[in-house]
Amino acid sequence: MDKKNTVIGVLLIIAAMAAFYYSAKIAPQPQPRPAIETAPATSPIARNQAPVGGPASSPHDAALTAPARDTAPAEFVTVANEFISVKFTNAGGAIDSIALLKHAAVKGDDKPYVLNALHAAPALSLVDFPGADQDARYQLVSRTSTEVVYRARANEQLEITRRYTLLGNGNGDPYQIRHETTFRNLANQPLPLPRGAINIGTAAPVNAEDFGLYLNVGYWDGEDFEHVERSKLEGGGFLSGFGFGSKVDLPFIDRPAAIMWASVKNQFFASILTPDEPGTGMRIARVKVYPQAPVEDKRAYGVSGIAYFEVKPLAANSSTTWGATYFAGPKEYTRLSNTENFKHDEDKAMQFGFFGWFAKLLITIMSKVHSWIGGDSLKWGWGWSIVITTLCLKIFFVPFTLAASRSSKRMAKLAPMLTEIRAKHKDSPQKAQEAMMRLYKDYKVNPLGGCIPVLITIPFFIGFFSMLQSTSELRFAAFLWASDLSAPDTIARILGFPLNIMPLLMGGTMIVQMRLTPMPSTDNMQATMFKIMPWIFTLFCYNFSCALALYSTVNGLFTIGQQMFINRLPEPELEKRLEADPKAKMKNVTPKKKK
16 A cells, blocks of 8 residues: 555656646746836826726716816826835826835846836826826826925816825834825815715736735725735636636626725835725726837736725815725835834735744844844845744754653554554454543654644745745845845756756755655555655756745754754653553552451
8 A cells, every 4th residue: 555655646646747848848938028117198008098898987077077088198207205205297196106215126137116207197096087087187286305386277166286205214013105186176166076986006927937926905894804916807718617706808897895005016015005084996907008018928018006095075175085095015024113104004915825923933033133133235145044033943842852852752652552462353443542542642642743743834834935925125136146035046947947946955855855754644545745845845846036045045054953952862761651551550559447
């Protein structure tokens, strides 16, 4: 049976490697990308009109009739601080794009990464608001080193003033922008307004090799965080034939909900809109940000979000103001978890998942270690932070590991007796199970004791994995031969197959570790799975971030040294409980004296 399971496992591994190689070989080569430029207002991708069948419009929409579309070229002004450079446009009186001055677009290049560079509409532009949306040309009222004010009129009935202020210097986070839109009724009678809708930005793939796995629009309703990936808007697929998902591409998805904040993000950067008053719903749209790319190329598409809010009718000669805070910057947990600047759990945009507590703990410890060892001034600073954090965790878990090792060795000594029990009760699995449980109880052995270290490290491994897929600190961070800890450490390609060193080292340490560790069970199937596990993990992590493999490699090296030390310790004694042996019990009972 053992040989049969081993052969099956080896065949499965060979098949997986063959499929992995074949998929890498036939994968389409990255399409050349044009220079990233802001889409002009006349471009099809710069239009974000609500498709037919969208959310119902306000019953007062007819109060404002759409004027003729202004075809004048858009005009731009730029306001900047140390962290961001915001390019404003009079087309909609909104944000055309935001350059992140501390983050390069390409490693080794001085050009900054630009959020909303390719967009469906200017960020924070009003949507489907006649005379005031992105088709309108606002007048620049004022401009200072930190503030820009635009104003427009809709059919001489409504005046709209849009104010933008860069925060920072003790008044908010430097990646935040304070925005206020004031609606003023110029008429001598009440004026109903259309339903409010504001574009919160467009997220595009971070580079030509990004297939958009992390592109999504999310929102927090005060209790739960929901997110919609771009893939949910993509139709077809095997499961669509069985009723799971749509068979055709969806232009948008509407979600009615209380919106405490909404986000549009890719793998490393996010735009987060936090309104002063909760919104009433979201629209998530799939937009083609690279018009020249083939329709079937998933890398040509991004996602855009629209937040809905209610605007009450204005009394004669009155005004009302809608306000919000807009964050546009890197996905850094230590930044988004600062409750002084982010008061509505905006750190949930990191999407750490079910093991989020472990991910938050790991990124917090790693950030502290990074600052203690010198920060970015130290060469390979983030790589050393991962190494030190891993070693600290391993040292913390040493007592648990020693206890588990002792339990595992005691379990191994019971192996002959367990084999005898299985042979004796081979026709009655229930009796065999009861006999084995009595044996464990008699010798005070926990059959799961040897699994405790594995069970403890699994949440940290998953937490580390989820943390790596969201944090921007590791982007372009080098370590040893790896030029980017957030990507695979590919050093060459052999017949199209990437040669990644760190996952191979991880697999090697796992194989050595498995050979040094005594098996806690005599079950052939479990033993076979333990042998196959290193190969499965290597394949699983081969094309992931090499920071994950670095963590696992350091973890494995420490475990190897620890296991070598444990194997030199004296063998634990296997003592049977006294009351379990009737003869021994009788020997230790003092006979009563006769009267």
